[in-house]
Amino acid sequence: MRFSLFVLLLFSVSCSNPVEDEPDFAQLEWDEIRELSEGEDLTLMMWMGDPYINGYMNDYVVPEVKNRYNIDLNIVSGQGAQIVSTLMAEIEGGTRTSQIDLVWINGETFFQLRQIDALYGPFTGMLPNSTFVNYDNPFIGTDFQQPVDGYEAPWGNVQFTLIYNPGQVNSPPQTFQDFETWIVTNPGRFTIPTEFAGMTLLKSWMMTLNGSPEPFYGDFDEELYKSASRELWDRLNRLKPYFWRNGETFPASVAQMHQLFANGEISFTMSNNDGEVDNKIARGLFPETSRAYVPEHGTIRNSHYLGIPRKSAHKAAALVVINFLQSPEAQLEKMKPDVWGDGTVLSIPDLPEGWQQRFSRIPGRVQAPDRSEIRERALQEPGPEYMIRIFEDFRTYVVNR
CATH class of the missing domain: 3.40.190.10 (Periplasmic binding protein-like II)
Structure with a gap:
């Protein structure tokens, strides 16, 4: 809403x-x-x-x-x-x-x-x-x-994890700058779903680009959000042409992103459940070599x-x-x-x-x-207003731009 x-x-x-x-x-x-x-x-x-x-x-x-x-x-x-x-x-x-x-x-x-x-x-x-x-x-x-x-x-x-195919990703990105480099050098192989899981990734990126997650703990700060999100939208827009389908469309759900990953169209998917990768492998949806990890910058738990x-x-x-x-x-x-x-x-x-x-x-x-091990890289969820604003602004400033 x-x-x-x-x-x-x-x-x-x-x-x-x-x-x-x-x-x-x-x-x-x-x-x-x-x-x-x-x-x-x-x-x-x-x-x-x-x-x-x-x-x-x-x-x-x-x-x-x-x-x-x-x-x-x-x-x-x-x-x-x-x-x-x-x-x-x-x-x-x-x-x-x-x-x-x-x-x-x-x-x-x-x-x-x-x-x-x-x-x-x-x-x-x-x-x-x-x-x-x-x-x-x-x-x-x-x-x-x-x-x-x-x-x-x-x-x-649960804790958010990124899931990758080692046959396509030799060394998974650990920082936001690593992701920028990987996305540009592997065009069409990465994307972000426009629902909860994707917004959770964006929140962790916003916090890491700010230099520290701690200012996001507590009450919503309008000026903090404007400054940190502006940096995030600018950098995502520079990456957008290198996203899946040139950034002209984005998956509507993480289930759709899972299917793209399973089909080999993209090299990464994601999950809010750190144990989901084993479920999907057991079900035969993901390649048996698929792995989940938490980057060095941390993810939300x-x-x-x-x-x-x-x-x-x-x-x-x-x-x-x-x-x-x-x-x-x-x-x-x-x-x-x-x-x-x-x-x-x-x-x-x-x-x-x-x-x-x-x-x-x-x-x-x-x-x-x-x-x-991944608990050492766990980030707290910021306040709900950050989620509400990111959900709207990602569409306004990136998806529909």
Whole structure:
């Protein structure tokens, strides 16, 4: 959603009362919440663009919550702007209960939903498995510089990686200047998708061109953004003729970029999940020699979360499902390279000894980098306003220029 439109709509949103006649869940024992959740239908809206993620949800999570809790979990496709616009329309229209009970969100979407008071909370303190989550970790307890404050529950933790074909890239670029040199000397072999993953790369480049990422930590700084982004747009425009298809068009999604990489049209793709390369190789989409790495200038590490719409009529079921998704069992299954390969949000040393041993026995990575190594190059996400502005300005000053 465009920032200007969002601001205008924000002032028109009325803050209606929560769902009538619902209990104060914070005053209930967990067993009472469990009892209230039984037999409920729950609708989760989430991005469904990856078959491994879809498989984890449909083949593992859906049957597990049905068998364990008698909850019917229905998954519908939607992300970001669609989630915001749906919940905003319900608030503006005075809808009593939401059509959505659970949302997969982070960053920009969390910011916008908090602005329109669309999320229920704080609720994370009610979840038994939340005791295994270290909210003092800035990559867990802070979402795009925003304290989660109990209004969203951490679900997974990832770091951005670039994926390359060693048969076409002898020595992968480590600095922005290295990328400039490689792109110019290998015309048509690099591009940037115009969605979340591409914008995440651009944010890391903007921070490295500034000389330090630290000024971007904290509240949005208009002058800092103007100065740093101007430098980025100027340099990208000088590179644009050397991009895939001469920079006349850009992939609309990272899935499209993955396909270009798989077909050999480009030499790099990218992922917000540092373990995804092994998934794609196992599936036969990427060449077996494909490798993922984090350049010396660092990449953004962040978490993704689950939120409950304030107007959900099935909050008990939402709480129970979130607690299951944070459980050691569900987190371990999700972390397996052949399932999803998503990083856990649990603090492993805080788990019972038996679970610590199980996590230590997860199959090792093949072409994905070791997490303990890339964490040294992890950058914090800047505030959500930077994402909103980059999303718009990349199109204005580079794509459509």
